[in-house]
Each structure stands twice: as C-alpha cells, then as structure tokens.
Amino acid sequence: MHLLAEKAAGEISLREVARAADVSHNAPYHHFSDRRGLLKVLAERSMADLVAAVRDAISTASDPASAVTDGGAAYIRYAVEHPHGFDVIYDPTVCIPGEPSETMAPLIVELEQLLSEASVAAGLEEQSVTGVWGLVHGLGTLCAAGHFTLDDALAASADALVRMLPG
Amino acid sequence: MHLLAEKAAGEISLREVARAADVSHNAPYHHFSDRRGLLKVLAERSMADLVAAVRDAISTASDPASAVTDGGAAYIRYAVEHPHGFDVIYDPTVCIPGEPSETMAPLIVELEQLLSEASVAAGLEEQSVTGVWGLVHGLGTLCAAGHFTLDDALAASADALVRMLPG
DNA sequence: CTCCTATGTTGACAGTGTCAAGCAGTGGTG
DNA sequence: CACCACTGCTTGACACTGTCAACATAGGAG
Numbered sequence: 079m080h081l082l083a084e085k086a087a088g089e090i091s092l093r094e095v096a097r098a099a100d101v102s103h104n105a106p107y108h109h110f111s112d113r114r115g116l117l118k119v120l121a122e123r124s125m126a127d128l129v130a131a132v133r134d135a136i137s138t139a140s141d142p143a144s145a146v147t148d149g150g151a152a153y154i155r156y157a158v159e160h161p162h163g164f165d166v167i168y169d170p171t172v173c174i175p176g177e178p179s180e181t182m183a184p185l186i187v188e189l190e191q192l193l194s195e196a197s198v199a200a201g202l203e204e205q206s207v208t209g210v211w212g213l214v215h216g217l218g219t220l221c222a223a224g225h226f227t228l229d230d231a232l233a234a235s236a237d238a239l240v241r242m243l244p245g
Numbered sequence: 246m247h248l249l250a251e252k253a254a255g256e257i258s259l260r261e262v263a264r265a266a267d268v269s270h271n272a273p274y275h276h277f278s279d280r281r282g283l284l285k286v287l288a289e290r291s292m293a294d295l296v297a298a299v300r301d302a303i304s305t306a307s308d309p310a311s312a313v314t315d316g317g318a319a320y321i322r323y324a325v326e327h328p329h330g331f332d333v334i335y336d337p338t339v340c341i342p343g344e345p346s347e348t349m350a351p352l353i354v355e356l357e358q359l360l361s362e363a364s365v366a367a368g369l370e371e372q373s374v375t376g377v378w379g380l381v382h383g384l385g386t387l388c389a390a391g392h393f394t395l396d397d398a399l400a401a402s403a404d405a406l407v408r409m410l411p412g
Numbered sequence: 413c414t415c416c417t418a419t420g421t422t423g424a425c426a427g428t429g430t431c432a433a434g435c436a437g438t439g440g441t442g
Numbered sequence: 443c444a445c446c447a448c449t450g451c452t453t454g455a456c457a458c459t460g461t462c463a464a465c466a467t468a469g470g471a472g
Contacts, residue, residue, distance in 0.1 A: 216383025
C-alpha cells in the first residue's frame with residue numbers, strides 16, 4: 079500500500095521492495111509468484127479499500143438519491159486520492175476480468191451490487207447501473223490524470239446523476 | 246501505430262523497435278529524446294485518430310441528440326478497438342495535462358469543443374460536458390478492460406445520455 | 413532424531429534504458 | 443575546390459531489472 083502511495087505500479091521493482099525489506103533480491107519470490115503476483119496483491123487490497131469507501135458512503139447517506147451521489151463521490155475521491163491503487167485495480171495485465179483471483183472476484187461483485195442496489199432504490203432501472211459505474215469511473219480516471227479538478231469532477235458527477243434519476 | 250495494435254505502451258522497448266527497423270540499438274535516440282518521447286508521439290497520433298473518429302461521428306449525425314450519442318459511441322468504440330492507443334493518450338507518465346505537448350494541446354481542446362458544442366446543441370448546459378466526457382470515457386475504459394461487452398457499453402451510453410438530455 | 417517446508421541466500425543470465433564517443437555521408441559556404 | 447556543420451547511424455559500456463538454479467538454515471511434524 080505505502081508502495082502505491084508514492085509510485086505507480088509500472089515503477090515498482092521487486093528488487094526495490096527487497097532492498098526496502100532489507101533482504102536479498104530474490105526473497106520476494108518466496109512470497110509472490112512473480113512481479114505480477116505482487117501487483118495482484120496490491121490490486122486486491124486497493125479494491126478492498128475502494129469497495130469499503132463506497133460501502134460506507136452509501137450506508138451513511140440520508141436518502142436513496144444521495145446514496146447514489148455519495149457512493150459515486152466516494153468512488154471518484156478514491157481514484158483521485160489513490161491514483162496508483164486505482165490504476166492497478168483496473169490494469170488488464172494485472173487483473174484479467176475474465177479470470178479474476180479468488181480474492182478479487184467477490185469484491186467486484188460487491189461493488190456492482192452496491193451501485194446496483196443504490197441505483198435501483200433511487201428509481202433507476204437495473205440496466206442503468208452500467209451507466210452509473212461508467213460515469214464515476216470516467217470522471218475519477220480523468221480527474222486523477224489531471225484533466226480537471228476534484229471539485230469539478232464531483233460537481234459533474236452529482237449533476238449528471240440527478241439528471242439520470244427519474245422524476 | 247502498428248506497435249500499439251499489438252502491444253501495450255509498457256511493453257514496447259526502444260531496442261525492439263530498433264531491431265524491427267534493422268538498425269542499431271541506439272539509432273532511435275536520434276529520432277526520440279528517450280523512451281517517453283516515443284510514447285508521446287504514439288499518444289499524439291492516437292489522440293488525432295480518436296478526435297477524428299468523434300468529429301466524423303458528430304458531423305454525420307442526423308440531429309443534435311444523436312450527434313451526442315453518436316459522438317459518445319465513437320469515443321467508446323475507439324477505446325475498445327484501440328485499447329493500447331487509448332491508454333497511452335491518458336497515461337499521466339506520458340502526457341501531463343498541465344504541460345501538454347504542442348501537438349497534443351490543440352487536440353485536447355478540439356475534443357472538448359466537439360463534445361461541448363454537440364451537448365449544448367442538444368440542450369445541455371455548458372458545465373454538463375464534463376459529465377458527458379466522463380461517462381463515455383469510463384464506459385470505454387471499463388469495456389476495454391473487459392468488464393462488459395461493447396454492446397452493453399454502447400447501450401448504457403445511449404441510455405444514460407438520453408436521460409441526461411433535457412425534455 | 414529425521415524429514416519436510418518455509419524462507420532466506422548467492423550467483424548467473426538475458427534484456428532494458430541511457431550515456432559517451434566516433435564514423436560516414438550530405439549539403440552549404442568561404 | 444576545401445572546409446565545416448549536421449544528421450543519421452554505429453559500437454561499447456554502465457547500472458538496473460525479472461527470473462532461474464542451486465544451496466543454506468531453521469522450525470515443526472512424524
């Protein structure tokens with residue numbers, strides 16, 4: 079985790095983590111299958127944090143509509159505050175959605191369920207969840223990449239979501 | 246280009262392109278400042294293609310509302326059909342939005358203007374463009390990463406966009 | 413005690429980005 | 443013509459990386 083706080087996944091080297099742990103350059107191979115194994119663990123932990131943030135935001139919301147916007151805001155906030163963790167979660171060379179790890183699979187399911195239940199409770203149809211996920215994912219990604227500020231992203235998210243909600 | 250058709254940016258090595266061009270391992274340094282310079286050029290060309298695809302889609306649409314959905318569909322389609330090109334465009338280690346290259350800057354401006362004009366013509370407020378960009382960007386990214394099919398992404402995009410449009 | 417497993421070690425290999433120095437043409441200038 | 447700058451390329455080196463193989467060591471299970 080602290081690794082991803084400072085460096086992107088692509089810049090993390092096994093030999094460097096070995097040096098940081100004050101062990102030989104090959105010790106990590108007894109804890110991870112290879113470099114991708116390390117990144118997979120980091121991705122799983124990051125995903126757990128992301129899901130937890132969204133879960134908390136939704137569960138403490140005052141009404142169904144703000145549960146959607148608050149959950150979305152938490153998603154965007156995570157992407158911006160932990161850009162490297164967010165990246166590695168969705169890195170197709172690390173986690174292949176078709177064959178997710180045993181740790182990752184339930185987290186993805188929970189994320190989809192959280193967004194789905196909140197959206198349906200707010201009056202959206204089941205199928206529209208994809209749009210909600212896509213919206214906050216895109217805003218989070220673009221914002222983390224520096225294309226606009228967090229405030230703009232959160233405002234755009236809230237604006238788009240209330241437009242999408244019926245009524 | 247052909248490079249990105251097969252390999253991700255992170256897997257492209259300068260020495261490999263040198264071998265492919267049948268020159269010495271250091272020849273590329275006379276054409277690019279360094280590895281990042283190569284990726285920058287690839288990103289610029291990819292961005293030009295993406296913008297062209299969106300421009301074409303919007304200009305050939307029959308009415309304002311479908312200009313927005315068609316432009317969004319073109320964006321998503323590009324992300325899915327050229328995932329490596331799409332990735333490198335938004336790779337913060339390649340293109341830093343704060344200080345874009347002279348080639349990249351006008352392309353970003355054009356993309357924003359295309360989306361902006363189409364959205365406003367369809368009745369959206371200027372500020373909502375961020376939401377449109379975020380939506381199609383997120384759907385394209387998630388779809389390219391394999392989290393759902395292109396058809397689902399296009400359907401979700403159209404669904405969300407018509408919900409966002411007034412009236 | 414013996415054996416196995418987990419964890420660590422050193423040593424080696426190919427591949428990479430990058431720097432430095434030098435070489436061969438080519439085009440323009442005096 | 444001679445000269446010079448320059449562009450494109452070359453070879454050679456360096457530190458770094460992921461990964462494999464072989465070996466050491468400790469601690470618990472039988």
